[in-house]
Amino acid sequence: KNEVEQSPQNLTAQEGEFITINCSYSVGISALHWLQQHPGGGIVSLFMLSSGKKKHGRLIATINIQEKHSSLHITASHPRDSAVYICAVKNMDSNYQLIWGAGTKLIIKP
């Protein structure tokens, strides 16, 4: 079993829908990261969380430390949100290593 599991693996939705991507982890962490990768493109850091909730525009990220679970939400989804969303956790036993999820491929249809 991977230490960081994302679900779903693939998600296709219509424009305007509310999107939720989940990330569960099994190790003790000091931080959790959500990143975005567009097809053929670079990787952009969206959020770094250690507790609670963060919001940036239409993106919301939450984390529940007790349940070892985080969600990334997209409100009023748009085709330009189509990308791979990656969850990565900073293991508290490591000075720098991140443990990466496999990513969730999101396609928003117009």
Add this chain to the structure above:
Amino acid sequence: NAGVMQNPRHLVRRRGQEARLRCSPMKGHSHVYWYRQLPEEGLKFMVYLQKENIIDESGMPKERFSAEFPKEGPSILRIQQVVRGDSAAYFCASSPAYLANTGELFFGEGSRLTVL
């Protein structure tokens, strides 16, 4: 303030040739990480460097691959005698020393290596 700069963005090599990928971290960042992404797969850690030091190369193949981050100039990931299986996107990320323990990374656009 320029972001992490990688070049070349695309590189085509024939089997047996050498590939050199360069990464200039963001200004003020002293930590550099290289990741490899095979087609349709996630990121895999390769190597973590600080200026003139390799801190962790546990993710890098023992043969044909090497990395450096000299005192002056960009970090270089070098792949000798490339094979088809080396075809991948290679991402560089950097962080300043004060963020290294948080895992917060700033990524470049990647270098896409194709081996014919």
